[in-house]
Amino acid sequence: MGDLAFDRRRFLRGAGGLLMGTLLFTSGPVALLAPSRSWALELNTLSSEEGARLLAMIRRLYPHDRMEDAVYALTVKDLDSKASTDPGLADLLHQGLAELDRRAGGNWLEAGEAEQQAILEALQDGPFFTQVRSTAITSLYSNELAYHHFGYEGASFPKGGYLHRGFNDLTWLPNPPADASPVPFA
Amino acid sequence: MTTYPHDDDSVVVIIGSGAGGGTLANELCQKGVPVVLLEAGARQSPATFINDEWPSFNQLAWSDTRTTSGSWRIARDFPNLPAWICKTVGGTTTHWAGASLRLQEHEFRARDTYGQIDDAELLDWPITLADLEPYYARAEDKMGVTRTNDIPGLPGNNNFKVMYAGARKLGYQHCSTGRMAINSRPRDGRAGCQQLGFCFQGCKMGAKWSTLYTEIPAAEATGKLELRAQSQVIRIEHDPRGRASAVVYADADGRLQRQRARLVAVAGNAIETPRLLLNSHSSLFPHGLGNGSGMVGRHYMRHTTGSVYAEFEEPVHFYRGTIMAGIVSDEVGHRPERGFAGGYEMETISLGLPFMAAFFNPGAWGRDFTQVMDAYTHLAGLWIVGEDMPRASNRITLDDEVEDAFGMPVAHVHYDDHPNDEAMREHAFRQGEALYQAVGARKVHRVPPYPSTHNLGTCRMSAKAADGVCNGYGQSHEVPNLFISDGSQFTTSAAENPTLTIVSLAIRQADYIAEQLRTRAV
Numbered sequence: 001m002g003d004l005a006f007d008r009r010r011f012l013r014g015a016g017g018l019l020m021g022t023l024l025f026t027s028g029p030v031a032l033l034a035p036s037r038s039w040a041l042e043l044n045t046l047s048s049e050e051g052a053r054l055l056a057m058i059r060r061l062y063p064h065d066r067m068e069d070a071v072y073a074l075t076v077k078d079l080d081s082k083a084s085t086d087p088g089l090a091d092l093l094h095q096g097l098a099e100l101d102r103r104a105g106g107n108w109l110e111a112g113e114a115e116q117q118a119i120l121e122a123l124q125d126g127p128f129f130t131q132v133r134s135t136a137i138t139s140l141y142s143n144e145l146a147y148h149h150f151g152y153e154g155a156s157f158p159k160g161g162y163l164h165r166g167f168n169d170l171t172w173l174p175n176p177p178a179d180a181s182p183v184p185f186a
Numbered sequence: 187m188t189t190y191p192h193d194d195d196s197v198v199v200i201i202g203s204g205a206g207g208g209t210l211a212n213e214l215c216q217k218g219v220p221v222v223l224l225e226a227g228a229r230q231s232p233a234t235f236i237n238d239e240w241p242s243f244n245q246l247a248w249s250d251t252r253t254t255s256g257s258w259r260i261a262r263d264f265p266n267l268p269a270w271i272c273k274t275v276g277g278t279t280t281h282w283a284g285a286s287l288r289l290q291e292h293e294f295r296a297r298d299t300y301g302q303i304d305d306a307e308l309l310d311w312p313i314t315l316a317d318l319e320p321y322y323a324r325a326e327d328k329m330g331v332t333r334t335n336d337i338p339g340l341p342g343n344n345n346f347k348v349m350y351a352g353a354r355k356l357g358y359q360h361c362s363t364g365r366m367a368i369n370s371r372p373r374d375g376r377a378g379c380q381q382l383g384f385c386f387q388g389c390k391m392g393a394k395w396s397t398l399y400t401e402i403p404a405a406e407a408t409g410k411l412e413l414r415a416q417s418q419v420i421r422i423e424h425d426p427r428g429r430a431s432a433v434v435y436a437d438a439d440g441r442l443q444r445q446r447a448r449l450v451a452v453a454g455n456a457i458e459t460p461r462l463l464l465n466s467h468s469s470l471f472p473h474g475l476g477n478g479s480g481m482v483g484r485h486y487m488r489h490t491t492g493s494v495y496a497e498f499e500e501p502v503h504f505y506r507g508t509i510m511a512g513i514v515s516d517e518v519g520h521r522p523e524r525g526f527a528g529g530y531e532m533e534t535i536s537l538g539l540p541f542m543a544a545f546f547n548p549g550a551w552g553r554d555f556t557q558v559m560d561a562y563t564h565l566a567g568l569w570i571v572g573e574d575m576p577r578a579s580n581r582i583t584l585d586d587e588v589e590d591a592f593g594m595p596v597a598h599v600h601y602d603d604h605p606n607d608e609a610m611r612e613h614a615f616r617q618g619e620a621l622y623q624a625v626g627a628r629k630v631h632r633v634p635p636y637p638s639t640h641n642l643g644t645c646r647m648s649a650k651a652a653d654g655v656c657n658g659y660g661q662s663h664e665v666p667n668l669f670i671s672d673g674s675q676f677t678t679s680a681a682e683n684p685t686l687t688i689v690s691l692a693i694r695q696a697d698y699i700a701e702q703l704r705t706r707a708v
Contacts, residue, residue, distance in 0.1 A: 061551045061552070062555070063552070063553055064559070133551055138240060138540065138544060140543070141539050141543035141544075142239065142539070142543075147539060150539050150560075151562065152538060152539035152563070154237070154238070155238060156384065156506075157382055157384070157390040157391075160380060161379075161382040162380075163379070163380045163507075166503065167341075167344065167506040168341060169344065169503075170347045170348070170502060173347050173351040173625060174351060176346070176350040176351075179362070180350055180362040181339070181341055181347075181512075182339045182340070182363070183341060184341040185338070185371035185372075185378050
């Protein structure tokens with residue numbers, strides 16, 4: 001959870017905004033990892049308002065109702081980091097997020113799920129949507145918080161693999177015979 | 187460490203260190219032949235492999251730009267990543283899943299067996315299964331293939347248990363944990379499989395065979411091998427007689443070097459191998475080196491593939507343990523009454539969470555997609571591997587506009603699915619769905635092909651020079667000291683995972699090259 005720690009000195013140096021939130025599912029898999037219920041991520045290029053809008057967009061793209069905003073925030077952070085070294089991307093995000101507000105009649109965050117969905121469908125062939133979606137699909141599901149949320153156990157080598165940790169622990173079907181599936185070596 | 191001068195024209199230069207090139211290098215070194223092995227990628231080791239999908243992909247995959255066209259969905263979803271292969275010492279043997287199946291006898295005679303098929307250029311191999319059997323046996327021993335040489339099969343994981351139960355309900359008779367080049371117990375100085383579940387990311391146990399930690403160090407131990415990693419070959423040069431004479435490459439610092447050679451063997455995988463020959467055009471070979479027949483780059487095959495994933499009420503945790511944990515072979519025969527020629531295997535597959543998201547339905551978003559991800563720990567999966575048709579129009583060409591860092595045109599990959607491929611894929615999807623429904627799947631999903639890991643046929647072997655690029659030993663029809671040493675040689679794709687056959691062909695080719703060198707035929 002080191003990335004999520006709010007570092008006031010670094011925050012004050014940066015030009016961007018801040019994403020903050022509170023974990024909702026207090027006994028959920030992410031909360032069990034976290035040192036506290038509050039989290040914050042600094043942004044370099046996007047403002048706090050833009051960060052919040054981008055997070056809501058990614059949640060609408062990949063809706064997992066019981067997944068914490070803190071997981072989505074990591075993808076906002078990824079896009080913000082890329083935009084910090086790519087002025088073209090920064091402009092694309094600034095303009096695209098403003099377009100979301102415009103299409104929502106002022107505030108994207110206040111639009112309902114159906115309205116947000118319709119707005120994104122109308123934008124889905126454009127470069128802003130494509131950039132956000134393609135980054136999100138490789139970022140949102142590729143971090144330790146997401147692994148815990150979905151129950152994926154991640155790196156296994158440090159734990160000795162699954163040979164003695166459940167690689168064949170399925171019990172709701174009969175076991176195959178030994179000629180099809182021999183017993184493991186001792 | 188052995189080194190050879192750049193002007194030493196007694197060396198065999200091998201381009202690519204994967205299943206073909208790495209094996210050929212070791213086999214030649216064992217016979218005392220001096221070898222310079224050029225590998226575009228860097229050298230990793232089990233210690234540096236990464237148990238995390240995207241970081242590992244960035245470490246191992248060949249991600250240099252390629253371009254695509256054609257009706258295959260890859261051209262839309264992954265226009266610059268047609269193939270999922272590796273740029274690293276050991277090549278794609280770092281990434282492969284280990285399935286080691288011999289081709290069937292009739293698959294060497296595809297034209298004879300299947301007859302004329304419209305819009306396909308089927309051809310019989312110039313060699314037979316009988317020719318290759320002794321080399322298959324040597325390859326299986328070398329690679330430690332389970333269920334050969336008294337090596338026990340691997341234990342099946344949860345994903346296999348689901349496959350096996352479904353296969354039995356469908357009446358399939360040939361389902362097991364298969365023949366795998368993964369140690370089911372310690373062997374040959376390598377560990378037994380600990381069921382890490384990261385076969386695709388480089389085996390951190392070294393339990394899965396890879397040239398990186400078998401063939402290459404064995405070749406180095408002979409004192410006959412110089413491996414030059416991070417050496418990207420630019421072109422092959424020839425002498426006034428039209429014999430290959432040198433290889434020009436960019437070294438790790440990007441400086442161009444020229445290594446003279448007595449003989450050149452190309453094993454860059456079926457996209458880079460033809461690209462290199464095409465980029466090596468000259469006044470003597472205006473259409474590319476060894477391309478008088480015009481066949482270099484044609485007949486690109488990538489197997490008829492697809493996946494079926496199924497959701498269950500109960501957990502599966504399919505990511506635990508070997509990726510290809512089991513195989514159903516009941517559909518691999520040629521039974522034209524099914525509506526297509528050739529056959530297919532069904533092999534378990536699992537993806538970690540990051541790749542599941544990226545490859546389940548590329549481009550998808552919204553709740554239909556996320557509901558599948560929500561069921562991640564309750565998924566089982568299988569991959570289809572079937573024979574696809576060789577077509578002259580499915581081919582690797584040089585891109586007219588896009589160049590690499592060294593100013594050389596990149597490969598353009600064109601592929602249209604043949605009606606036979608589509609009929610086979612439809613049949614396999616239906617059977618895969620039925621298999622999982624037979625054991626209570628809540629939902630089944632058809633998943634489109636991933637970027638191609640099996641790339642074949644682009645310098646195919648042929649009895650007649652006009653029909654292909656090389657003879658039954660992989661020797662160029664036109665340039666006698668130029669050899670094709672990878673899956674580019676395949677005359678047809680057959681239905682089996684190709685690595686075992688590539689290794690077997692390389693062993694056979696090494697015997698032939700050594701004899702050619704000894705008798706000064708080349």
